[in-house]
Amino acid sequence: MPDTHSPALRSNQPADAHAAVYRYDEFDKTFIFERVEQFRAQVERRIKGEITEEEFKPIRLMNGLYLQLHAYMLRVAVPYGMLSSTQVRRLARIARVYDKGYGHFTTRQNIQFNWPKLEDVPAILHELAEVDMHAIQTSGNCIRNVTTDQFCGAAADELVDPRVYAEILRQWSTLHPEFTYLPRKFKIAITGSPNDRAAVQVHDIGLIAKKDEVTGRVGFTVYVGGGQGRTPYLAVKARDFVPVEEIIGYLEAILRVYNQLGRRDNIYKARIKITVNEMGPAKFLGLIEEEYARLPRQKFHVDPAIVDAIQTHFAAPPWADLPAVSESFEAAKQADPAFARWTRTNLTAHKTQGYAIATISLKPIGGIPGDAESSQLETVADLADLYSFGEVRVTHEQNLVLAHVRQDDLYALWQALDKAGLGTANAGLISDIIACPGLDYCALANTRAIPVAQRIAERFADLDRQHDLGELKIKISGCINACGHHHVGHIGILGVDKKGEEFFQILLGGDAGTNAALGEIVGPGFDYDGIIDAVEVVVNTFVKLRQPGEIFIKTLARTGHAPFKEALYARA
Amino acid sequence: MLVKAKGTQQSVAASRLLDGEAVWLGTGNIWVEDVALAAVFDGADAIAEALCFAKAEEKRQVVVDVYPLDVEITDQGTRPTHLRERLKGIGPTVRRDLGKQARQPTA
């Protein structure tokens, strides 16, 4: 066994004793097993014909079970992206025993299995419950898994750790009696860093946690009405500061107004973003404030004791006192250029001296974005135990993260990752592509998305070229539902069906970060072969236009879309 | 996205309730796992009758998600005209080792 700095391993505790996941108490356990048995009974009633498919569908969806093109698909919740190594190993086991040996990480920090049988799903949910996991509300017209910054609790730039609040929201929204049959799905994202890594402004509700500079009180800037899909909107600011104690009451007010006034006549106009914008933000926000003013706020008051109690689950791991500079790390970078290249893209500054945050790329060149084999999941779990307190995170960009790695351990970590096909040095680069499952799996898609991502990655396979291009985010959706986030890609690609043929439109200028922006369609679409050339034309145009050190999105902002449009369509 | 069938030759697709396997209505009202063996119904009356049977199978908890699709008859058997339906008959193009395409053809 390699050397380990894991204090847990050395003291005979479970290796993931310090992983920052919410550990179920007796009530949570009672609930989760009751929920499994409830679903087991529902499946039995369905198979016996006591409920129709129409009635069963929302029930199975609220337990994460879809019917897709080739099979059922089970989406398992990874609350705010946090996993212990025990949980990762259980996911690997489920993939191997009940599925086809792999899982797919999603843009909502969840994991999907593409081939479960309906009959097996209660057993899968039971296995998940044994490790404090579930698939509740990963689909359906309810409040979905709350997402957050994958670097929370570790990032140097963080002001407030959002996880405790994300967990409070997870509990509050679980089987909420009033808000489980909403007009449409409802997504909440929360971040605690001024550098938004959770894309909060394209969520139904986006929360930015911050501390009041004078009083030191924690609260949230609340955004409402953002979203992607066929009618993308950036959220509008509802309030600049809602203190923690009031946040649940405030969210109740937003959800109640939406549940009563959101459109139910047209599925495409049912999201809150449409309600906000058809009514006008001022009027909608006025209704929220009226509702909030008359709610029994006392009932929803978040006691500081609850914050403290839940906070203990997210206590910082026992970081060691380390020198700021690791000599072995510096030496390894000197000796191994491939490692040095990985450190340039896949590491993020940690708030504790001597540590780093490592992003594990699930985007090997030519691979399927976000897919991981059972054996790879087990490798990640082992490495998490050795080097990162047994904790693994899922990013909305479909990668994994080990958040607390000693700089001394980075070289050994990378070597092990590389051996498992997980060491690609491309985080944030052109081949780190978000792609929805597309028509290869999804029943709703119009076109494939994964092979487009694969072929772009192969076209730009040369990592030196990728590093030279710098940060460039490509996001691909196989239909206008925008699960591949194409609206907020620096280069977005949208697949459309044109008389039975796959066609792809290019959008430029989207941004999911702090300066959130929606991309604009640049012109007519390209066919399946042409789209790869078109992306290369855009990239080459950027290379011609860029100033030294400038990344794609900055060049585009400076020059506008015209030179790109010209390069793409000049010949036509 | 599901494309509305409007041709004169149509087949009927569904998914098996218990395991989600994609199936098509074959000749003799048997569900088949190979789209090439899907029965082709010619004209509105035949299509309506087939759909009626398929919907009844839905009520008997055999299949779910029943719908008609446009097809053509080829030397290799029934072939859906739309890409989505062809992929349903094959499996993911990015994982040739999975789905129907990975199975040994039965003799």
Added chain:
Amino acid sequence: MPVLDRGLPIDDRWTDLADDQDMPADGAVIVSLERWRADRDALTARRDAIGVRLKSNQLATEISSDLGSLSLVALEFPKFRDGRAFSAARELRERFDYKGEIRAFGHIIPDQYLFLTRVGVDTVVVPADRVGPAWAHALKEISVAFQPALGREEGTSLLRRHLKGTVPA
């Protein structure tokens, strides 16, 4: 149609009156919001209990000033997926402090029953061929709740215990 209370069919004293049906001489009746507004004087003159039906697009505010005259408010689920009545029920209880009976009718499935009781619904109307043990069972399947609501007391989660006003005495 059978009416369930706590999962079991009860003898129902109410007559559900369509808008074109004649008013019976006596007995408790449930009428539409429109008929209540049109025939209020005649209805109150009968001195029998009055209930009003709300469609799912009719908010609780439509009836809030009349609640003193009403012994029952019936909330419609045109489709079980249309969840507006969950908010209507909760507003009747929480915002307007309504103490009368709240009844849910229309397309409702057992899997919603627990939620209904938790937003303040007392009774549900169920087609005869759908009456069965699933309803009573649905109330017992999940014994833990994570958020403050109405209805019977459930086991309490960590969050629920700490949300003010719900800490068990």
